[in-house]
Amino acid sequence: MGHILAIDQGTTSSRAxxxxxxxxxxxxxxxxxxQHYPAPGWVEHDPDELFDTCLESAQAALARAGLAxxxxxxxxxxxxxETTLLWDRENGRPVHRAIxxxxxxxxxxCHALTTAGHEPMVTEKSxxxxxxxxxxxxxxxxxxxxxxxxxxxxxGRLAFGTVDSWLIWRLTDGRVHATDATNASRTMLWDIRENxxxxxxxxxxRIPEAVLPEVRDCAADFGTTDARVLGAAVPILGVxxxxxxxxxxxACFRPGMLKATYGTGCFALLNTGEAAVPSSNxxxxxxxxxxxxxxxxxxxxxxxxAGAAVxxxxxxxGVLGRASEADTLAARADPAQEVMLVPAxxxxxxxxxxxxxxxxxxxxxRNAGPAELARAALESAGYQTRDLLDAMRADWPDAPEAxxxxxxxxxxxxxxxxxxxxxxxxxxxxxxxxxxxxLGAAWLAGRRAGLYPPEAEMAARxxxxxxxxxxxxxxxxxRRHARWRRAVEAVLSV
Ligand SMILES: Nc1ncnc2c1ncn2[C@@H]1O[C@H](COP(=O)(O)OP(=O)(O)O)[C@@H](O)[C@H]1O
Ligand SMILES: O=P(O)(O)OC[C@H](O)CO
Numbered sequence: 493m494g495h496i497l498a499i500d501q502g503t504t505s506s507r508a509x510x511x512x513x514x515x516x517x518x519x520x521x522x523x524x525x526x527q528h529y530p531a532p533g534w535v536e537h538d539p540d541e542l543f544d545t546c547l548e549s550a551q552a553a554l555a556r557a558g559l560a561x562x563x564x565x566x567x568x569x570x571x572x573x574e575t576t577l578l579w580d581r582e583n584g585r586p587v588h589r590a591i592x593x594x595x596x597x598x599x600x601x602c603h604a605l606t607t608a609g610h611e612p613m614v615t616e617k618s619x620x621x622x623x624x625x626x627x628x629x630x631x632x633x634x635x636x637x638x639x640x641x642x643x644x645x646x647x648g649r650l651a652f653g654t655v656d657s658w659l660i661w662r663l664t665d666g667r668v669h670a671t672d673a674t675n676a677s678r679t680m681l682w683d684i685r686e687n688x689x690x691x692x693x694x695x696x697x698r699i700p701e702a703v704l705p706e707v708r709d710c711a712a713d714f715g716t717t718d719a720r721v722l723g724a725a726v727p728i729l730g731v732x733x734x735x736x737x738x739x740x741x742x743a744c745f746r747p748g749m750l751k752a753t754y755g756t757g758c759f760a761l762l763n764t765g766e767a768a769v770p771s772s773n774x775x776x777x778x779x780x781x782x783x784x785x786x787x788x789x790x791x792x793x794x795x796x797x798a799g800a801a802v803x804x805x806x807x808x809x810g811v812l813g814r815a816s817e818a819d820t821l822a823a824r825a826d827p828a829q830e831v832m833l834v835p836a837x838x839x840x841x842x843x844x845x846x847x848x849x850x851x852x853x854x855x856x857x858r859n860a861g862p863a864e865l866a867r868a869a870l871e872s873a874g875y876q877t878r879d880l881l882d883a884m885r886a887d888w889p890d891a892p893e894a895x896x897x898x899x900x901x902x903x904x905x906x907x908x909x910x911x912x913x914x915x916x917x918x919x920x921x922x923x924x925x926x927x928x929x930x931l932g933a934a935w936l937a938g939r940r941a942g943l944y945p946p947e948a949e950m951a952a953r954x955x956x957x958x959x960x961x962x963x964x965x966x967x968x969x970x971r972r973h974a975r976w977r978r979a980v981e982a983v984l985s986v
Contacts, residue, residue, distance in 0.1 A: 493564070494943065495512055495559060496511045496937050496943065497554070497566075498510075498511060498567075498933040498934040499546050499550060499570070500570050500930045501571040501659060502571075502734065504756075505525070506523050506542065506546045506549050508520065509930040510557040511930075515935065515944055520930075521549045523548050525542065526538065533599070536589040536595070539579070539658060546659060562723070562724035566727050566729035567727070567729065567730075568731070568737075568933030568934045569659055569714075570933035571654065571655040571675070573675060573734060573735065574630075574654065575654060577590045577658045578631065581650065581669075587634065587641070590655070597624065598632070598633050599624050599847070601629050602624050617693055618677070618679075618682060619677065619684045619776055620678075620680050620778075621774055627678065628681050628697040628699065646702055647702070648702040651703060652704060652705070656675050656731050656733075660715065663717045664715040664716065667715055668714060670714055670715070671708070672707065672782065673709065676705075677733075677778050682707070682779075684779055685768055687787060689704050708731070710782055714727075727941075728937070729937040730935070730938075730939070732781070735753060735759040735929075736761070737929045738751060738928045740932035742899065746763060746765070747892075748762070748891050749762075749897070750881075752877055752899075753899050754873060754899070755798065758798035759793075760793045760877060761790040762884045763789075764780075766787070766788060768789040772887060773842075773843045773884075773886055774844075774883075775792060776791070776792040791887055791888060793842035795841050797835040797838065798900075800835070801837075801869035801872055801873070802815045802869055802902065802905075804837070804869070805865060811862035819870070819905050819907045821866040822863060822866040823907070825863040831864040831867070832871075832872075832979055833869055834851055834854070836849040836851045837851050840983070849983050850986070852986070853868070870907045874916070877916065881896075893918070895918060895921060896920045897920075897922075898920055898921070898922050899928040903926065909922065909958075913961060913962045913963075914964035922956060922958045924957040935950060
């Protein structure tokens with residue numbers, strides 16, 4: 493009974509990791525699933541596939557650990573956030589495929605609501621910007637598909653959920669319809685300060701409250717799995733959105749602590765403690781955690797392209813065989829050249845929120861080649877992070893001097909991480925366990941089960957595998973950053 497299973501349902505794959513009683517990962521498994529693009533800018537996932545890939549991963553991870561479900565003390569769930577599902581409570585069938593957070597189909601309705609002057613109220617209550625990224629307009633779109641749908645929803649027959657709620661529903665065979673406060677805070681329907689579904693936001697987006705899940709703490713009782721699902725009844729004891737779970741896995745529990753996860757994109761979260769700090773720089777104010785009924789908050793910034801720039805070198809340009817070769821290639825770059833990449837392949841995220849912007853290369857010479865491009869791609873994550881951190885400091889001048897804890901696939905790049913420390917002028921720390929998202933979910937469940945330590949002890953246990961210290965002269969940092977800002981301005985003006 494001393495193990496915890498963490499299920500990490502991400503945008504491109506589902507993974508499961510078994511942790512032992514000392515919170516060490518002992519076995520893992522993962523499954524990819526199909527991405528559906530039914531129209532330009534639309535992205536969907538098959539709800540059954542999301543569940544099945546989680547279940548297969550869980551079974552495979554348990555088998556690799558030599559364990560049965562009955563050996564588990566609990567399950568922690570973490571998930572891609574905002575992705576929106578709606579299903580029929582009676583037959584358990586989704587009314588549509590899941591609409592993924594990246595999906596832009598509701599851009600026009602967001603624009604109309606912004607033009608009508610609703611954004612200040614939306615931001616004040618939800619902490620978010622009025623963008624298609626979040627669940628509310630996606631759910632409204634689902635409810636608008638059929639003239640009868642809202643009446644059916646009002647009668648209590650339909651259930652809305654982010655991916656965590658869907659997995660809980662399926663794991664408990666329809667007995668529990670719940671989510672946690674971090675996932676709720678990404679729906680644009682949750683009043684982050686009042687800690688309740690917002691009647692004003694529900695009215696604005698025309699969402700019947702009958703569809704909404706019950707919102708619980710991150711470490712709480714989310715029901716017990718149906719014994720037929722995994723072979724034994726296992727309590728679900730922890731739930732958090734993946735970026736918040738990563739912040740917990742990085743032990744960023746105190747105000748001022750900061751983590752950035754470098755995967756395809758990058759998500760940075762700055763813990764602001766019990767203060768829900770409003771942003772004047774278009775960052776998001778979001779729930780970092782709700783534990784023992786106490787809500788803590790974060791300022792969040794999202795970059796759309798981080799490791800994806802390395803993928804582009806590999807799959808688009810063919811100058812890399814594998815992402816891990818980027819460092820070797822970048823090391824051959826001519827130091828005298830200053831090729832710079834603004835990787836706005838799908839627009840620019842925070843703090844710019846410029847969906848129409850497109851990428852650009854600056855400083856090309858006849859001698860610029862794959863090595864200079866690789867270096868520019870690795871460094872583009874650093875420049876973008878600097879913009880996020882500058883915005884965070886402007887929003888929250890009380891923030892202590894930042895140390896950035898990093899994780900995700902791209903944090904493996906020495907060059908990217910050293911440049912990050914250089915351009916931030918701040919230390920960058922990389923932990924031993926890079927699976928911080930699953931670790932956070934496991935910690936929540938184990939904390940609830942009484943197996944894992946509370947925050948303070950978790951924080952004391954965390955330690956860096958590698959620390960990158962800034963080595964760039966202040967003048968050089970300022971010069972480079974000014975050049976980056978001019979490059980961004982150029983991209984925004986083309
Ligand atoms: N050694 C490396 N150097 C630079 N980028 C890397 C390296 N290894 C992986 N990446 C990048 O990290 C990303 C994958 O990280 P991962 O955390 O698995 O992302 P996601 O969860 O978004 O799929 C890819 O975009 C890949 O290009
Ligand atoms: O599944 P990931 O790791 O790409 O994370 C997605 C985020 O939660 C979206 O907000």
